[in-house]
Amino acid sequence: MAGISNTGAHVLEVIGVAEGRNSGRDADVLASWRRCVNDHRLDPARPSAPRIVTQRELTQHRQDSEELLSVARHGMEDLYRRVNAMGYVLLLANGRGVTVDSIGDAQLDRELRHAGLISGSEWDESHVGTNGVGACLATGQAITVHRGDHFDVALTPLSCTAVPIHDTTGSLLGVLDLSHLQAPEDKMSQALTLEVMKSCARRIEMANLVRRHRADWILRLHPSPDFLDVDPIAALAIGADGRITGMTNNALRLAGPGRPLIGRRIDEVFACDIDDIPRLSRTQAQVEGCLEMQAGGRVFARSVPPSAPPPRRADQPELPQPLRSIHGGDPAMRQLALRAGKVLDRQISVILQGETGTGKEYVARAMHDASRRRGSFVAINCAALPEALIESELFGYVPNAFTGAHTRGKKGLIREAHGGTLFLDEIGDMPLGLQARLLRVLSEREVLPVGATRAEPVDIRVISATHRDLAGLVAQGQFRQDLLYRLNGLVLEIPPARARADLEWLIERIAAATDGQPCFSPEAMALLLCYDWPGNVREIINLCELVSAMYDGACVLPDHLPGAIADRTATTRLPASTVSEDDLLQLLVEHGGNVSAAARAAKIDRSTFYRRLRKSKIGTVA
Structure with missing residues (x-):
């Protein structure tokens, strides 16, 4: 009866506030209650728990939130290390209120899932009512929604403190939320939490400003030196022309009410000009400078000089050589390289998805070589290690941990990757029991060797690969959903060899890297380009090694090719005359304008495809 009574009292309080009656709760909470009833038409008597989006939807949200994930991840991990013993869970939500990342105690997995405090939960205020993430998104302001402050009575055990995260132009990227399953009754217990969260958001925005504006002066500001x-408390990025190019959100207060900062000259904001900025640097100033603000008041400032040359134009992205070398112009691989380049030095896990043999380890190694990580690249094939050995191989063991163990112990592959990259190939084949241990390694950034009583910290970047549908394995109970959420930061789809527009470049590159460096005649190459390559890159490597051994130094002719390739092509290749102009157009549409892929599908060479296009005047594809 007490639960029913409390529920009824809560509902009556919410309705009373919506009708204009007073309540002792904070003004921002009351404003949210009124929005929920009057604007969103929510009923406080009807539970509206957060919806959990599908795995496909979550993947899309994460891909759309790459900037937010790269901005916030390091700050999240640093914050969680300080609060992980206090029962909190840390959520990162995008601008639509969907949790795209989370860090919590794996032992509380069931409770967190029941409360919706997991990746994939949707917290928009118009659906769930008053909550930390939703109210923060609605107002752009930090807020603590404590227990009975929640609109939905089912959420009243929670205490949620949320702060906004902005990009360097002041636009809202998302929300960082620290929630507690069973917080103390007194809301004042969360006052320190709110200040810690605000400080964390400032540091995240500061790190992002410094990273994105390496070619500009950074002006750090605080009321106290x-x-x-x-x-x-705030920071500005200032270009060589003296104009403000970026900011942390707190800097807005410097401009005066309703006045923008981006694009304004520094002398419009402070009583100084661009020539004064270097004098505020540590190398030239013995003490912090004090600047008068044009809007009134003063602030202490320290300038940091540019750390990089001006960035390249957006239409000429600069990629490290290892990433530039993974393709020869294929559009899908070019886009993959660009997306991979954005997260090279971020603690964002990556999944490489693609058919068996497409070169996932090659891409993973290129990402490692292109990053600043100087540790080892350690590759583990989760499908190849015997289940009885995989635990000791991954986590290592202390001396004499078990019968047959080495007297000196074993470091383990995860610790071998300390400071570098851990590549988990065929992650979908990892046994369930070990998935839980791997999740703990990724969450806590520490590893417990077999037989040890104390965990050891590890600094690893994780790249996983699979040809399987991980979301489907989760539905079948064969893969942990929480591990998938942890691994599934950025998904990169590697196209099969048969779909690549740079297939000829790929074959020639592999041939050049093969002992003997086999050379294919134009006729042989034409046959290779028409073959479907079910074994993908791996099959191309095998072919190059075979013809190099069999025909050392000789140019490879059609008769030298394995029968499976020659026979398949001879029986399936269509004469150009049997393919109509309408067929060509349809193939071109189906392959997204990729002429090479469309020509292979038509079983004609690229030049013939072009010639037929021009003759029929279907298009003018270059």
């Missing part, structure tokens, strides 16, 4: 180098 004692905190400039510890936790500046």
Whole structure:
């Protein structure tokens, strides 16, 4: 009866506030209640728990939130290390209220899932009512929604403290939320949590400003000189022309009410100009400078000089050589390289998805070589290791941990990858029991060797690969959903060899890297380009090694090719005359304008395809 009574009292309080009656709750909570009833038409008597989006939807949300994930991940991990013993869970939501990342105690998995405090939960205020993430998104302001502050009575055990995260132009990227399953009754217990979260958001925005504006001066600001180098309250990026190019969100207050900052000259905001900025740097100033603001008041400032040359234009992205070398112009691989380049030095896990043999390890190694990580690249084939050995191989063991163990112990592959990259190939084949241990390694960034009593910290970048449908394995109970959420930061689809527009480049590159460097005649190459390559890159490598051994130094002719390739092509290749102009157009549409792929599908060479296009005047594809 007490539960029913409490529910009824909560519903009556919400309705009363919506009708204009007073309540002792914070003004931002009351404003949210009124929005929920009057604007969103929500009923406080009807539970509206957060919806959990599908795995496909979550993948799309994460891909759309790459900037947010790259901005926030390091700050999230640093914050969680400080609060992980207090029962909190840390959520990162995008601008639509969907949790795209989360860090929590794996032992509380069931409770967190029941409360919706997991990746994939949707917290928009118009659907769930008053909650930390939803109210923060609605107002753009930090907020603590504590227990009975929640609109939905089912959420009243929770305490949620949420802060906004902005990009360097002031646009809202998402929300960082720290929630507790069973917080104390007194809301004042969360006052320190709110200040910690605000400080964390400032540091995240500061790190993003420094990263994105390496070619500009950074002006760090604080009302007190004692905190400039510890936790500046705001910061600005200033270009060589003296105009403001970026900011942390707190800097808006410097401009005066309703006035923008981006694009304004520094002398419009402060009583100084661009020539004064270097004098505020540590190399030229013995003490922090004090700047008068044009809007009134003063602030202490420290300038940091540019750390990089001006960035290239957006239409000429600069990629490290290892990533530039993974393709020869194929559009899908070019886009993959660009997306991979954005997360090279971020603690964002990557899944490489594609058919067996498409070169997933090659791409993973290229990402490692292109990054700043100087540790080892350690590749583990989760399908090849015997289940009885995989635990000791991955986690290592202490001396004499079990019968047959080496007296000196074993470091383990995860610790071998410390400071580098851990590549988990065929992750979908990892036994369920070990998935739980791997999840703990990724969550806590530490590994417990077999037989040890104390965990050891590890700094690893994880790249996984699979040809299987991980979401389907989760539905079948063969793969942990929480591990998938942890691994599934950025999904990169590697196209099969038969779909690549740079197939000829790929074959020639593999041939050049093969002992003997086989050379294919134009006729042989034409046959290779028409073959479907079910074994993908791996099959191309095998072919190159075979013809190099069999025909050392000789140019490879059609008769030298394995029968499976020659016979398949001879029986399936269509004469150009049997393919109509309408067929060509349909193939071109189906392959997204990729002429090479469309020509292979038509079983004609690229030049013939072009010639037929021009003759029929279907298009003018270049």
